[in-house]
Amino acid sequence: MSEVQLMKGNEAIAEAAIRAGCQGYFGYPITPQSEILEYLTDEGRKRGMVVLQAESEVASINMVYGASGAGARVMTSSSSPGISLMQEGISYIACAELPCLIVNINRGGPGLGTIQPSQGDYFQSTKGGGHGDYRLIVLAPASVQEMADFVYDAFDLADKYRNPVMILADGALGQMMEKVEFKKYNPADHIPPKPWATVGKTRDRERNFLTSLHIQPEKMEQINLALQEKYRTITRNETRSESIETDDADYILVGYGLAARIAHRAVEIAREKGIRVGLLRPITLWPFPYGRVQELATKAKGILVIEMNAGQMVEDVRLGVEGRVPVKFYGRMGGIIPSPDEVVHALESMIHQPVEANVEEY
C-alpha cells in the first residue's frame, strides 16, 4: 500500500512520527519547525499521541527524559537556539542511556541569528554539544522523503542502542514541499521490551532507577568506557553515506543535507564542462564516514567541502583525508544558500590553484 502525498518536510517528519508509533511529543514553538508541533497537536492527538507544548526547550527535553525513562517512544523538535537550551538535558539522556528522537531544523546563528536555513549546528550536533564524552547518532536527510524515512530509522536506532538520535535538517528542507511516500511500518514489530523503564516496581524485581550520577570516579570511568564501547559498535554498524559519480572522479565534493543537493547539481554542471567530479554525501554525521572519505582521498586529486556554515564538517573530512590531498572549503552563512554555479566556480578555482594552497573561501 503506497500513498504518495505532497508535503512539507516538517509535516513529513510529524506524520512519520505518528506512523512510527511515537507515543509522546514535548516541544516549544520556534521557526522554522513549528509545523511539527502544530501537526502533532492536531493529527497526533487525534491518533492517540500525547502532545504537550512545554514552557521552554529546557522543560521539553526533561519531559522527554521522564517519558522515555518511563518506557515510551518519545520525541521533541526545535531549531538551533532551542537545541542550545536542551544540551544539558541531552547530556543526561545520553548518560542515562535513554532512547529518544530530537529533531533540529537548523537556522542561522550565532545568537538569535536568522530564521533562514543554515548548517551552523554541525558542531553542536556531532561533537557532543552538552558536557561530557557522549555522542548522538545524527541523521542528515536531504529530501522530504528522507525526512520521513529517517524518523523510523531514528526511533529504531534509539531503541536498539538506548541512545538519543538527532535528525539534523535545515529550514529549507523543513519548509519545502515534495512528494513523499510513507512506508509500511508496524511499531509493535520494532519497539523492544524495556525492562529498565520506571513504570512502578513490582514485587518480582528490584526497583529501577535511572541516573547519570556516579560519584565514585572508578564507577564513572566504567560508565564512560561502556559508553565508548557502545559508540564504537554504532560506528561499525551504522555509518552511512551516499556516493554519486565518484568512481572515475578526479575531484570530490562533500556535502550533507541541502548542501548535498546543491553540490549534486554542481556535479552535473561541472561534468557537462568536462570536469570529472563526484559527490560524497554523509548521511550519518555521527558516526562520520571517515573510512569512505579516506578511500576517495586515495584516488582523487582534491576535495571540496560545501556547507552552509563557516566550515564545520570540513574538519571531519580533513581527519579522514589525513593530508593525502588538498581539502578546500566553500560555504555561505547567515541563512544564505549557495547556488550550484557558485560551487562550480569554487571547484574550478580549486582546480586551477596550486595544490599546496589550502585556503578557506567564503
Added chain:
Amino acid sequence: METALAHTDIEMMDCVYEKPDTLTDQRFHYCPGCGHGVAHRVLMEVIDELGIQEQTIGVAPVGCSVFAYHYMNVDMQEAAHGRASAVATGIKRMHPDKYVYTYQGDGDLAAIGTAETIHTANRGENILVVFINNAIYGMTGGQMAPTTLLGMKTSTSPAGRTIETAGFPIKITEMVAMLPGVYYVARTSVHTPNAVRQLKKALTKAFQYQKQGKGTCFVEVVSNCPSGWKMTPLQANKWMEENMFPVFPPGEIKVPKN
C-alpha cells in the same frame, strides 16, 4: 553497596516500629539531625500504608537528596538540577494511572527550577511535589538559597542576606497555591512527632487526591541544615522554629472547597 541492617535479637512482640518495605536497607548519607532522613521515611511510610509502591514513580532532584533513589524502594528517575517537575510531567503524561511525585530542595525547586515548578503547577499536572525548604544550598556547601532569610549568614551572604543585594526570601509555596491548577497545598516540618503526623496526613491526602485526578498537590517541609547553618541538630531545630516559622508558617495553605 547496600548494607543489610545488623541482625538483632529483639523479639517481635517488643517491636514498636518497623522500617517499611518502601525504604531500602541502605544507610542514609545525610548529616546527623538533617530533616531529609525523616522526610524520606515519612514519605515512604505513606506509600507503604496506602499500598501503592507498585504504582509509584519518584523523581529525585539535584541537591543533598540526589541519592533519594538509593533509599526509596520505588522506581525512580534522577532529574537535572531544577527539572524534576518537567521529568515528572513526562512520566505522568505517559502513565496517567500511576502515582508520580518529585522530591526537591529549595535551590532546585525555587531558584533554577522556578519556571518548571510554576508551569507544572499551572498545568495542574496530577502529581505530588514534596518541597524541602532548608533555606540554604546544602549540597554545594552552604550558599545562599532563594529562601534564605533576611540577615541569615551563608557562605555567599557572609554578613547576612540583605534586601539590597539579594531581595526577599521567596514564598514559592504561596505563589504556587494561587494557581487554579493546584488542588492542595500544605506546609509542615519534621522536627517533632506532631509535625511528622501533620506531614503524614498531608502526604496521604495528596496521594488520595492524585488518585482522584484532582491536580497538583504541593507539600512543603520546612527543614534544617545543621551543617550549612553551623549548628547542632538541637540548635538548628530551635532556630528553625524561631526564625523560619514566622516567614514560612506551618499549616494547610490551600484546601479543597466543599
